[in-house]
């Protein structure tokens with residue numbers, strides 16, 4: 001029994017060594033070529049929309065603790081995904097190890113097949129180059145070599161197959177004639193010695209081999225991480241100042257400083273929601289970065305990061321919103337963006353009259369299509385380089401990204417952008433629209449209740465503070481927010497001062513309620529005088545709608 005377990009562990013250990021070698025090489029060459037990440041990304045790209053929605057909803061967390069460890073409020077769907085990939089690989093690796101007990105070759109072939117699948121996922125990445133296969137090749141080599149080493153030592157065989165094994169030698173001498181078990185069994189019991197004279201040296205050998213391999217995997221894994229972190233360090237970019245008259249005005253009073261629980265008027269970069277298809281934090285150096293303007297345009301051109309920084313910049317407060325945001329969800333946030341008005345670039349390119357879509361491509365070939373008429377209807381789209389006074393964080397698109405007021409991020413807010421192609425919907429599809437999401441998706445007006453939090457108990461007494469944010473980027477902004485407690489009337493809440501029509505607006509109301517359970521709902525009214533719809537819609541395919549309501553208890 002112990003022996004079988006041992007072989008399974010050989011498979012696992014060899015696979016871990018292989019993955020560490022692959023991940024380390026990828027860290028040196030191109031983090032994207034890591035077989036593990038490639039498998040994860042392949043899974044993301046192939047996951048049906050309904051399952052993605054489910055995962056986003058299910059693994060969205062307000063933060064939780066496991067024993068002494070606190071987990072921040074964020075979405076854990078990708079961690080769960082990577083964990084599942086690891087778990088699946090671990091199971092297959094254990095099986096491969098077990099199989100080597102019958103025949104080494106079969107188990108080794110299984111490991112190689114496993115790596116081939118990962119290699120396939122690497123080839124499938126849009127930015128694939130042949131060198132990207134190197135990590136996968138090394139993963140296979142290191143995995144099989146480790147397995148071979150463990151296998152040989154467990155058999156008491158020398159690494160050179162032409163030499164005689166210690167078992168054979170022992171047998172030839174007749175010393176092992178009475179040894180227990182078949183000669184391919186090495187019985188290692190915890191604390192006990194080996195049960196036969198023949199395999200005795202191989203027990204030590206196995207422990208040494210396993211120790212060396214574990215240490216190698218740990219060192220390579222650690223080194224890979226270290227290199228990854230080094231590469232991911234923020235670049236020290238001196239941001240230009242906005243052109244004269246183009247600085248954003250000072251923000252009004254932030255209600256969250258007075259009414260705890262309401263979202264801050266401007267979300268700090270480190271807390272800003274992040275939604276993308278990536279498992280890693282892309283490292284796109286500004287040195288060598290260019291933006292290509294292509295397609296049906298009078299002039300195709302390319303701008304470097306230096307040239308971009310020299311263009312006249314504007315500073316704008318804009319609230320980004322994700323189409324995957326469910327009613328009351330977290331995928332929305334306000335920030336101050338510094339960038340070049342996209343219109344300047346469009347004016348220089350002079351797209352042809354047939355153009356109805358701008359397809360932006362990121363450094364890895366991921367595409368996002370924006371309706372050309374909405375892009376140019378007067379809303380101020382930016383090619384942004386700064387976020388809240390800093391260079392764009394890598395998570396949010398360094399060196400440059402698109403920000404378009406009023407359009408959900410999946411049809412507008414391309415991060416790590418490297419190309420803008422002026423084309424038509426008839427000619428070109430983009431990542432999400434290939435998956436059935438809408439081509440045209442303006443952000444729907446919505447009010448969100450930040451406090452009280454759902455299913456919490458609040459202190460009663462005087463009054464209960466209800467508050468949050470609301471947005472109506474396509475409808476002139478939010479003029480009013482109303483709240484309704486239990487079955488009562490809609491009553492007006494107090495607004496924070498408006499920043500601008502494409503920015504969210506804070507609001508609060510102090511309501512009188514008895515102790516016990518209550519529901520509070522909120523809705524907004526936009527500048528056209530329209531009241532937010534109560535018709536429920538799921539995020540797919542064009543954004544959620546409906547009224548956010550929260551159940552809470554008053555002590």
Ligand SMILES: Nc1nc2c(c(=O)[nH]1)N[C@H]1C(S)=C(S)[C@@H](COP(=O)(O)O)O[C@H]1N2
Nearest residue numbers: 273274275276277322362409410413414415
């Ligand atoms: N390159 C790239 N850009 C992207 C995405 C992506 O997956 N890849 N996701 C988009 C989506 S769906 C949204 S909502 C916004 C989110 O921007 P943020 O992560 O800075 O909040 O980025 C958009 N830009």
Ligand SMILES: [Mo]
Nearest residue numbers: 322323409410
């Ligand atoms: Mo999104």
